[in-house]
Structures are given as structure tokens and as C-alpha cells.
Amino acid sequence: MCNDKKQIIADLSNISFSYDSKPILQDISLTIRSGERIGIVGESGCGKSTFLKILAGLLPPSSGTINILGDSTPSDIRKHVSIVMQSAMLLPMTIYENITLGHDYSEDSVRKVLEQVNLLDWVDSLPEGINTYLGDRADELSGGQAQRLAIARAMCKDAPLLLLDEPTASLDAFTAASVMASLEACTEGQNITIVHVTHQVEYLKDYDRILRMEGGKLYV
Ligand SMILES: Nc1ncnc2c1ncn2[C@@H]1O[C@H](COP(=O)(O)OP(=O)(O)OP(=O)(O)O)[C@@H](O)[C@H]1O
Ligand SMILES: [Mg+2]
Numbered sequence: 001m002c003n004d005k006k007q008i009i010a011d012l013s014n015i016s017f018s019y020d021s022k023p024i025l026q027d028i029s030l031t032i033r034s035g036e037r038i039g040i041v042g043e044s045g046c047g048k049s050t051f052l053k054i055l056a057g058l059l060p061p062s063s064g065t066i067n068i069l070g071d072s073t074p075s076d077i078r079k080h081v082s083i084v085m086q087s088a089m090l091l092p093m094t095i096y097e098n099i100t101l102g103h104d105y106s107e108d109s110v111r112k113v114l115e116q117v118n119l120l121d122w123v124d125s126l127p128e129g130i131n132t133y134l135g136d137r138a139d140e141l142s143g144g145q146a147q148r149l150a151i152a153r154a155m156c157k158d159a160p161l162l163l164l165d166e167p168t169a170s171l172d173a174f175t176a177a178s179v180m181a182s183l184e185a186c187t188e189g190q191n192i193t194i195v196h197v198t199h200q201v202e203y204l205k206d207y208d209r210i211l212r213m214e215g216g217k218l219y220v
Helices: 050-054 074-080 093-101 107-116 121-123 144-159 171-189
Strands: 008-019 022-033 037-040 063-068 082-084 159-165 195-197 209-214 217-219
Touching: 022 050, 022 063, 022 217, 037 171, 050 063, 050 159, 050 195, 050 209, 063 074, 074 082, 082 144, 082 195, 082 209, 093 107, 093 144, 107 121, 107 171, 144 159
Parallel strands: 037 195, 037 209, 082 159, 159 195
Antiparallel strands: 008 022, 008 063, 209 217
16 A cells, blocks of 8 residues: 555644753654654754653643644553653562553463563563562563563553664663564564664664654654
8 A cells, every 4th residue: 555545643743842941852743654664863862762752642742733543632642652762660560560550461461472572481480470579670680681571561552653762772782682673573564653763773774764863853
């Protein structure tokens, strides 16, 4: 199907954002269609994470409009979006609870996602498996395991729009490559729309569009 006939997932119009009086994003407009994979690159501090937070409904824009699958308020937008950030925020709860975050996902569906992110063997080796309390073990997790858990959390939500904010930036090259492979395995063949901020363009080689952020604006 011709790309411009695909459903519009997200429509951003003239988005600007300032932290206090410091302008970060200026007049950004972007239309994202179902299934698209968009990479965003740009120098450190240019506003990429800020932009993703607006897209995720975690920050309201200072001006402009954002519409994601018909919703425009940050709390409604959040229903349609999953985000994986640079380092995982793990909470003092069990592995299962860290992934479901209060949602009613079945243990089977969580196990399936754990398998996709290559964590199931490790989880099953723990004394209480998926119900192991992470508060006691959070420091024992490697960075790669923590990021895989964060990816499992995002995938379980099964949201149509997945935002990735340098999900492997805190990992060594080998672990980063294997976490990216897990992410590919989870998303392959699914009609999932991805916006991926990264400094590593090699991760974006099969993407539909790579946008560059500079001076608060996005360029093709
Ligand atoms: N909570 C905040 N309050 C004030 N300024 C902030 C805040 N968060 C970020 N900034 C500033 O906003 C600008 C954009 O930050 P942002 O984190 O979006 O950049 P980035 O492109 O993601 O950078 P990096 O590639 O290093 O992750 C930076 O100058 C940063 O210092
Ligand atoms: Mg950032």
C-alpha cells in the first residue's frame, strides 16, 4: 500500500517547548503513519529526549498541538505509547510487577515476552521465578538485563507507538548489540510504529526515515 494511505498514528503541529524561558523545540510539525520506523539523530543536548517525552505524553508542549490516534491530552496520549529510555527504572516489586506495572497481563503473556527478550531462562533460574522480588536484587542485575526488562515492560503494553530513547547507550557494545537483536525480534513482523533516538546510525539502516534535530527543529 502506498505509504501516504496508511493510517496516521501521530500528528504533531507547530510544537514548541521551553524549559522555563529556555527554548528547546521550535515549531516542529511531523506526521507519523502506521508501521513507520523513524530514526532521530542530533547532537547531545539538542532536545531529542524532550521531543520524545512530548510524544509520549510525559511533557505537555508549550505551544502547538499533538494528536495520537485521536487523543490530544498527555494522559490520553500515554495509553497509545510505550517508551524505553536510556536506563531502566526498576521498582522495589517483583519481576512480574515490574513488567506489568499494575496492568492485568496474564503470566503466560509476560513469560512469552520474557522469552522474546531473552530473559526467560534467567528468570526461571531464580528461586521464585517471575515472582522474585527485585528490590533485593536490583543491584545484581546487569545493565543488559535491566534494559531487557524495560523492553519487556514496553512490549507487554502492546501499544501501537514505541519510542526508544537510546535504549542501549549505557551498555557495552556486545551487550548493546544483543539487546538490539532482542528488540528486533520482539518488533519484527508486527505493525508497530517506532521512533528511535540514537547516536548510532547503524541501528537505523532499515528505517523508513531518519530525521536530524538541530536548533530546536527536525530536518529530513
Ligand atoms: N528538566 C529540565 N529542566 C531544564 N532544562 C532541561 C531539563 N531537561 C533537559 N533540559 C535541557 O534541555 C536541553 C535538551 O535536553 P534533552 O535531554 O532533550 O537533549 P538530548 O538531545 O536528548 O541530549 P542527549 O543526546 O545528551 O540525550 C538541554 O540543554 C538540557 O540541558
Ligand atoms: Mg537524550
